[in-house]
Amino acid sequence: MAALVTLVKNRYREEPSFDETLAGHPGFPRLVALKIDVQRRGVSYTDRAQAAVDPAIHQLRSPYIFGSRDGAIKPLPESLLLRDGTTILTDPTPLEQDPYIVDYLDGEFVLVDNGEVREAVELWSKPAYYGKFTSSGQPMSHIVSARPQRxxxxxxxxxxxxxxxxxxxxxxxxxxxxxxxEELGVPNRLRPEDVRETVTEALKESGRFTSxxxxxxxxxxxxxxxxxxVDFYVELLQAIGEIFRTKKFPSQLIGxxxxxxxxxxxxxxxxxxxxTxxxxxxxxxxxxxxxxGKAKWVGYKEWRERLVRAVDIFGRGNVGTGLVSGIELARPHGFSSEKDALSATLSEAEYLAERGVTTVYIVWVPRPGSALRGQKAPSLDYFIRLAQGLQDLRVKYKLRVDFDDYRRCGNHPDSDLARLQ
Ligand code: SF4
Incomplete structure (x- = not known):
């Protein structure tokens, strides 16, 4: 069946199939490549799959800082889990955009492409604190959302x-x-007390959350x-700090x-x-x-140098920057070739790595509520090269990415590779 699949060109895209692309990267883990491709194209759940989702045991999407590719808020699974523990945070996507299909066959969820089952997938387990409420009456799943271990x-x-x-x-x-x-009644700003109560409750689930x-x-x-x-974060972090016996606790601030x-x-x-x-x-x-906005109030070089200076305070391996990878090729002002975009990105990532700052990426999703709506993300080949390039830099400069890896975040294909090298 695999041989047949490699011959099947994607019907909707003028690009090589998944297997053809992967054949050009024999050392790259297939399941991480699949994660990238699913994130790049999104998913659509069949009626059968939706009927098999059990809100009592599966983690459904909770309020998030960014919207989904179909612009809708629906009670669908938060994420998929591959058999090696790789997570795929991905969005429900309209069928006309050629997403992967999530179906339910013979008692298991499966990822389907071009009519072929590519992998079995599991859904994340619902955290024990989901469904509980803070003393102010807020659903705890609206206050704090769960990643694999974060x-x-x-x-x-x-x-x-x-x-x-x-x-x-x-x-x-x-x-x-x-x-x-409007649709869920989620507050614009969280009360530190609600967050402290929710984190306290979440940590009662033994062994699940580590950061x-x-x-x-x-x-x-x-x-x-x-x-x-900074005032808001200090107030919040101090409220959370009351839960822990140590001064420092495993944490990441993306600010x-x-x-x-x-x-x-x-x-x-x-x-x-x-x-970060x-x-x-x-x-x-x-x-x-x-x-x-970032350019007007800070500027590129100053933003970059502030990251470098943060290494003196937080230490090597504890400072990072994130990329929305693919936007460097967006129209009309992006790079005109993937080769140039990759070279420019890795060169700057090396500048940062030399100075102790690690770089991770997420796959760009052209969301309907953004100014770049309607555009298309680059090729799978591009994202594979970028993931490997960023991980190679971490190896070369001996940089850890524990605070943003597959266990903690699960949204960066490049830091998925950190467990393999
Ligand atoms: S800084 Fe940019 S990416 Fe972050 S929330 Fe503001 S507009 Fe969005």
């Missing part, structure tokens, strides 16, 4: 760059926030740029590019153990076009 806290779902009409062009945070508020991640939109207010954003004083405050006044600030794209011209 608790995600989206402290606020508003970004001030949008207020100035300078939101990142791939981002739909404000569009999605409005939709979540926490905090993120939100950028807050440009304060005496110094981002002071208010704006803070200055040294702000970073020192976060490090010294809270239990935070790692810091997303450059999103590793090229100054692309950054100026795609991230106009």
């Amino acid at each position: 608790l995600n806290v989206f402290q606020s779902s508003f970004c001030y760059f949008w207020a100035e009409d300078k939101g990142c062009k791939f981002c739909d945070i404000v569009t999605h926030t409005k939709q979540q508020r 926490l991640c905090f993120t939100a939109g950028s807050v440009i207010k304060g005496d110094t740029l981002f002071d208010r954003e 704006s590019a803070f200055n040294e004083k702000q970073l020192t405050r976060l490090y010294e006044e809270t239990g935070l153990s790692s810091y 600030s997303d450059l999103e794209v590793l090229d100054e011209e692309q950054f100026n076009w795609l991230c106009p």
